[in-house]
Amino acid sequence: MPTSNGPFILSRAKPEDMLEMTKLQYACFPPFVRLNFMGCHSEAEIPKITDTYIKAMSEDPADIWIKVTDPETGKIIAGADWKVYMSVPQLEAEQCPPWLKGKEAEDSKKFIKKMSEGRWKAMHGKPYIYLHICYTDDAYRRRGAGGMMLKWGCDLADQLSLPGYIEASPEGSHLYRAFGFYDAGRIEWEEDAVVMKRDPQSTEVRGGKPKPS
Numbered sequence: 001m002p003t004s005n006g007p008f009i010l011s012r013a014k015p016e017d018m019l020e021m022t023k024l025q026y027a028c029f030p031p032f033v034r035l036n037f038m039g040c041h042s043e044a045e046i047p048k049i050t051d052t053y054i055k056a057m058s059e060d061p062a063d064i065w066i067k068v069t070d071p072e073t074g075k076i077i078a079g080a081d082w083k084v085y086m087s088v089p090q091l092e093a094e095q096c097p098p099w100l101k102g103k104e105a106e107d108s109k110k111f112i113k114k115m116s117e118g119r120w121k122a123m124h125g126k127p128y129i130y131l132h133i134c135y136t137d138d139a140y141r142r143r144g145a146g147g148m149m150l151k152w153g154c155d156l157a158d159q160l161s162l163p164g165y166i167e168a169s170p171e172g173s174h175l176y177r178a179f180g181f182y183d184a185g186r187i188e189w190e191e192d193a194v195v196m197k198r199d200p201q202s203t204e205v206r207g208g209k210p211k212p213s
Helices: 015-028 031-038 043-059 102-123 145-160 170-177
Strands: 009-012 063-070 075-085 128-136 164-168 182-187 193-198
Touching: 009 145, 015 031, 015 043, 015 063, 015 075, 015 128, 031 102, 043 063, 063 145, 075 145, 102 164, 102 182, 102 193, 128 145, 145 164, 145 170, 164 170, 170 193
Parallel strands: 128 164
Antiparallel strands: 009 063, 063 075, 075 128, 164 193, 182 193
């Protein structure tokens, strides 16, 4: 697949971007996450989870999707969903895909419940910013798109004086450490995750004018 030499552009995602972004997310994630987190047995179910994401964009005040675009090709090459919890989030805020049935639904509920309880315990029921979803097109890996999305979220967290939280794959944790995240535990499942936290960096805004002479 042809790629350009950059630079890439980060911007806020819109509802009309979500189908392309969800197709990329599906391509980037392993089968376990596709089924239990996205509710997708195959690409045919991508429109269902896309509609769920679009609904959250308008109804969930914590939900912020961003995208990274290759301006030379117009292709979305990376995406992230940051959750900014300015007040205490509900423990059961995240639900399993409603179209899953039987054992698949139960497994998904257990998976999501375990992750939600881990966040609640780690963040002590206080406000925080959470990198809910993050992915990059394989053809653009190690080109800085992930770092752009991490910097965007960490800068926002610092402006709001909020701690950060991520559930990272072991192989992806090195990127998060570069932005100040540190290991805070593990979530054991079929796909083990490293729990990582970040303390807000103090930011001062200085300004004003000298008093009139």
